[in-house]
Amino acid sequence: MQAIEVENLKKYYGKIRAVDGISLSIGQGEVFALLGPNGAGKTTTIEIIEGLRLPDSGIVNVLGLDVIRQPRQVKSRIGIQLQNTALFQRLTVAEVLELFRTFYPGQTRNSRELIDLVDLGEKKDTQSRELSGGQRQRLSVALALVNYPEIVFLDEPTTGLDPQARRSLWDTIRQIQKSGASVLLTTHYMEEAQELCDRVAIIDSGTVIAMDTPGNLIQQNFNETIIEFNTAGSRPLDGIFHGLAGLTRPEMVKDHHVTLYTANTVATLGSLMNLSERGEIHFDTLNVRVATLEDVFLKLTGKTIRD
Ligand SMILES: Nc1ncnc2c1ncn2[C@@H]1O[C@H](COP(=O)(O)OP(=O)(O)OP(=O)(O)O)[C@@H](O)[C@H]1O
Numbered sequence: 057m058q059a060i061e062v063e064n065l066k067k068y069y070g071k072i073r074a075v076d077g078i079s080l081s082i083g084q085g086e087v088f089a090l091l092g093p094n095g096a097g098k099t100t101t102i103e104i105i106e107g108l109r110l111p112d113s114g115i116v117n118v119l120g121l122d123v124i125r126q127p128r129q130v131k132s133r134i135g136i137q138l139q140n141t142a143l144f145q146r147l148t149v150a151e152v153l154e155l156f157r158t159f160y161p162g163q164t165r166n167s168r169e170l171i172d173l174v175d176l177g178e179k180k181d182t183q184s185r186e187l188s189g190g191q192r193q194r195l196s197v198a199l200a201l202v203n204y205p206e207i208v209f210l211d212e213p214t215t216g217l218d219p220q221a222r223r224s225l226w227d228t229i230r231q232i233q234k235s236g237a238s239v240l241l242t243t244h245y246m247e248e249a250q251e252l253c254d255r256v257a258i259i260d261s262g263t264v265i266a267m268d269t270p271g272n273l274i275q276q277n278f279n280e281t282i283i284e285f286n287t288a289g290s291r292p293l294d295g296i297f298h299g300l301a302g303l304t305r306p307e308m309v310k311d312h313h314v315t316l317y318t319a320n321t322v323a324t325l326g327s328l329m330n331l332s333e334r335g336e337i338h339f340d341t342l343n344v345r346v347a348t349l350e351d352v353f354l355k356l357t358g359k360t361i362r363d
């Protein structure tokens with residue numbers, strides 16, 4: 057049995073096709089991300105799967121249960137992190153967690169374990185109204201873990217977190233996965249999705265435009281190396297790189313930032329050096345790298361790199 061199965065999901069708001077025929081299937085123990093530009097339909101999709109919004113049509117099965125018909129049975133077995141939880145302002149972190157534990161009839165994690173999972177030890181006796189934005193965010197993640205959920209839903213869990221807190225949340229997500237639970241998350245950080253997720257779906261205008269492991273998506277879209285550099289000076293660069301050895305597709309020139317894709321890094325670098333020696337270009341910085349999920353995202357959602 058899959059943890060989540062969604063078939064041909066649709067949700068329109070008047071003329072806006074927020075979700076326009078999404079199908080996906082997420083396995084048990086899988087960490088899966090919905091990626092996509094603002095307004096792509098990620099939150100709408102997640103909230104329908106959580107049973108918080110009703111779709112116009114489509115099938116949504118969560119842990120083998122029909123979410124639309126049996127929302128209560130589903131809710132006790134999942135954990136939901138809400139973006140703007142009203143967190144009982146005058147209760148301390150520990151008190152909020154204790155309160156949430158009483159909401160669940162079954163087994164719950166004790167508040168010390170929850171506090172450890174999201175690194176809020178120093179703030180356990182602080183009232184939630186006195187927490188910083190990132191700390192409040194971490195508390196909302198802890199609240200999603202109270203009932204040993206079999207699936208955890210995290211909608212942009214790391215937005216607004218400092219780099220350390222973000223990495224610490226990655227560890228928390230890996231721990232959730234180790235415990236056997238599935239995680240469905242959204243993020244605008246492609247490096248995070250690449251690092252954490254078994255598979256991702258890229259969504260644009262309410263439809264899935266690509267779905268696979270980050271590694272496969274990169275391989276399918278870029279089997280070449282990326283050479284990037286800045287050029288000094290104001291000479292027009294258009295055409296200079298035409299016919300350069302090894303290039304696999306047209307170069308991208310934006311202001312003085314050049315991106316080249318090559319199937320033969322050494323040959324391309326050699327020709328670039330020749331151009332440089334002849335004084336036709338001057339390198340400012342030069343960076344040779346493999347493609348990332350961010351490159352795939354930008355390519356598939358139609359935004360040029362560095363736009
Ligand atoms: N309750 C609503 N009423 C009307 N339109 C809505 C409603 N909720 C969402 N929409 C519209 O549906 C589309 C998808 O919104 P959604 O919140 O799912 O996007 P998202 O992918 O989560 O974007 P973001 O990355 O900005 O969070 C948007 O065009 C949005 O304006």
Ligand SMILES: [Mg+2]
Pocket residue numbers: 098099100211
């Ligand atoms: Mg959203």
